[in-house]
Amino acid sequence: MIRFDGVSKVYKSGNRPALHDATLEVKPGEFVFLVGASGSGKSSFLRLILREERSSTGIIHVLGQDLGRLSNRKVPSYRRNLGVVFQDFRLLPTKTVFDNVAFALRVLGQSEAYIYDAVPEVLGLVGLGNKENRLPHELSGGEQQRVAIARAVVNKPAILLADEPTGNLDPATSAGIMDVLRNINAAGTTVLMATHDTAIVNDMKRRVVELSDGRIIRDEAGGQYQTRANPIFVDDSFPTRADSQPIAIEPIDFDPIPAFDPMTPTSEAVDLSYLDRLEEDPL
Incomplete structure (x- = not known):
């Protein structure tokens, strides 16, 4: 599904690799959390999967495609x-x-008959089956994110990349979004999610890939959110206060993926889907 073999990425403006000798494989149907401090290489990891960037060394295979050999004109189809x-x-x-959801399919040339079948189905999946006629400003933040998720999966992609999808949401709403992503993953879609949310990672108990200074330092099935300095594991060795309550550890301020939009035209003929043809500014 996704395989990195000795992949490094060095930017012209950088004095050290953004990603260094990364090797891992993500199998079909996996749910993988990508964590790491600011500048750890998370954004480069996602850019390489999207073919927003090319690797400096190493080989990347995604969905059977060698991304290093993928021509620019084939990038839109791949995405x-x-x-x-x-x-x-x-x-x-x-x-x-x-x-909002149908627009993706219309740009891809799907028939209206297909659209009127597919859109209600995916809105039902994300719990918005009764709100298809609402405008974005009439929705809560969590509902707006559900629309964004529906739009991302209405074309039934093999892989879903989620960049801090709960970053602007409260814990209860975030839990609902994670239920949606869990259901999408259960239906067979491979999910890679960058997050700094300790509670989500620890609750889900899925594979965790941690990056530090461009290197993969941890790849753990059923892992928890931790750092080398402050492991977040509640066990007998976990530090406690005098009243035997666990000491609260402030979560590290992990960076959101820097702004990059694979759906905006670039010199590499980016055309992930529909947002490259917007006639209106998104919210």
Whole structure:
């Protein structure tokens, strides 16, 4: 599904590799959390999967494609197998929930008959089956993120990349979003999610890949959110106060993925899906 073999990425403006000798494999149907401090290499990892960047050394295979050999003109077709969810929703403010989701399919040339079958189905999956005629400003933040998720998966991508999808949401709403992502993953979609949310990672108990200074320092199935300095494991060795309560550890301020939009035109003919043709500014 996704395989990195000795992959490094060095930017011209950088004095050290953004990613260094990364080797890992993500199998079909996995749910993987990507964690790491600011500058650890998370953004480069996602950019390479999206073919927003090319690796400096090493080989990347995604969905059977050698991304180093993928020509620019084939990038748009490749990216249609990927869904992307951002922290800031990026919805069209004057279009209904239905049309925000349907717009992706219309750009891809799907028939209206297909659209009127597919959109209600995916809105039901994300729990918005009764809100298809609402406008974005009539929705809560959590509901807007559900629309963004529906839009990302309506084309049934093999892989969903989620960039801090709960970063702007309260804990209760975040839990609902994670239920949606869990259901999407259970249906067979491979999910990679960058997050700094300790509670989500620890609750889900899925695979955790941790990056530090461009290197993969931990790849653990059923892992928890931790750092080398402050492991977050509640066990007999966990530090406690005098009253035997665990000492609260402030979560490290992990960086959100820097702004990059694979759905905006670039010199590499980016055309992930529909947002490259917007006639309106997203929210």
